[in-house]
Amino acid sequence: MSEQQKQTVHIGTRRSALALRQVDLVIAALQPHHPNVHFQVHALATLGDKNQTASLPSLGKGLWTNELEAKLFNNEVDFIVHCLKDVPTTLPEGGKIGVVTEREDPRDVVVMKKKWAEQGKYKVLADLPEGAIVGTSSVRRAAQLRRQYPGLVFKDVRGNIETRMRKCDEEDYDCIILAAAGLLRMGYDERIAQWLDSTTEGGGMLHAVGQGALAMEIREGDEKTLEIIKPLCHEKTMVATFAERAVMRSLEGGCSVPIGVETKWVEDDKLQLKATVVSLDGKESVDGQSVEVVKTTEEAEEMGRKLAEDLAKRGAQKILDVVNKGRASGGALKVGDL
Numbered sequence: 001m002s003e004q005q006k007q008t009v010h011i012g013t014r015r016s017a018l019a020l021r022q023v024d025l026v027i028a029a030l031q032p033h034h035p036n037v038h039f040q041v042h043a044l045a046t047l048g049d050k051n052q053t054a055s056l057p058s059l060g061k062g063l064w065t066n067e068l069e070a071k072l073f074n075n076e077v078d079f080i081v082h083c084l085k086d087v088p089t090t091l092p093e094g095g096k097i098g099v100v101t102e103r104e105d106p107r108d109v110v111v112m113k114k115k116w117a118e119q120g121k122y123k124v125l126a127d128l129p130e131g132a133i134v135g136t137s138s139v140r141r142a143a144q145l146r147r148q149y150p151g152l153v154f155k156d157v158r159g160n161i162e163t164r165m166r167k168c169d170e171e172d173y174d175c176i177i178l179a180a181a182g183l184l185r186m187g188y189d190e191r192i193a194q195w196l197d198s199t200t201e202g203g204g205m206l207h208a209v210g211q212g213a214l215a216m217e218i219r220e221g222d223e224k225t226l227e228i229i230k231p232l233c234h235e236k237t238m239v240a241t242f243a244e245r246a247v248m249r250s251l252e253g254g255c256s257v258p259i260g261v262e263t264k265w266v267e268d269d270k271l272q273l274k275a276t277v278v279s280l281d282g283k284e285s286v287d288g289q290s291v292e293v294v295k296t297t298e299e300a301e302e303m304g305r306k307l308a309e310d311l312a313k314r315g316a317q318k319i320l321d322v323v324n325k326g327r328a329s330g331g332a333l334k335v336g337d338l
């Protein structure tokens, strides 16, 4: 088939280095399934990229997605590649998550200041002295770590991965917390100093809803595009992350909230779902978990909703009311990154 006969499929993405790398990975995986399709990338800056100073909640929901969805709905692009973590739990009318790709490692990690890593001075969070500065704009991360390390100081750090690492190395941060997935996709594996999952000693925290997975958003009813991207769908990741998103959707009531989750397939179709809701100072938390057989995204959402209800009854709602009240009054409380 000649070049002219090639069908062109248009893909929307943010234009950060990580976002572009992710689209490259998606195209590389799709191309063999569709040798006659030309994938054209449309990269643009979203509100969250453009505004690097405002607190993220003040920018509202969909700060990483709205501009891309506008292009999806006016047919400039056929699908969008998102970090699932950045996709609001309720999609705009007419948008749909078509597929979710196989998850990269969903854990959070510590990146130490280069100087400390090179000198071997501080290797893990427990090595840091009282008053050491940890960079993160995520209340979920800060609140969970404060619980275990009351002596550490948490400070906002915004920007893409490279910017955050540069700030960590050059400014007054001793370390920063990032998602492993972004670092691994960009080849910064060697900067990972410590893994923070629920079971490692000194780690003990749950990751963000959807972290480490990519979602492709399509126009509802666009079966043609769905057919094209379907080879990348990873059913187990999709079902697990839909359960995670349902926990969040049920608890947030319109605002993003500090919730950590962890999902694990314990048997072929049995999903273990853990969740935690933490107060901003890290002093209170409500944790829960359930294990259920789930076969469809609908069953996964039902499982997530039930766990959220259970958490809310056991005190999570009280914690969230305080978070939301602080935010509504424009107080110092900030819930930044997820």
Ligand SMILES: NCc1[nH]cc(CCC(=O)O)c1CC(=O)O
Residues within 6 Å of the ligand: 083, 084, 085, 086, 177, 178, 179, 180, 181, 182, 210, 211, 212, 213, 214, 337, 338
């Ligand atoms: N909002 C930033 C963002 N969105 C997704 C990721 C990580 C990659 C992923 O979860 O797929 C990151 C960076 C980070 O949290 O360190």
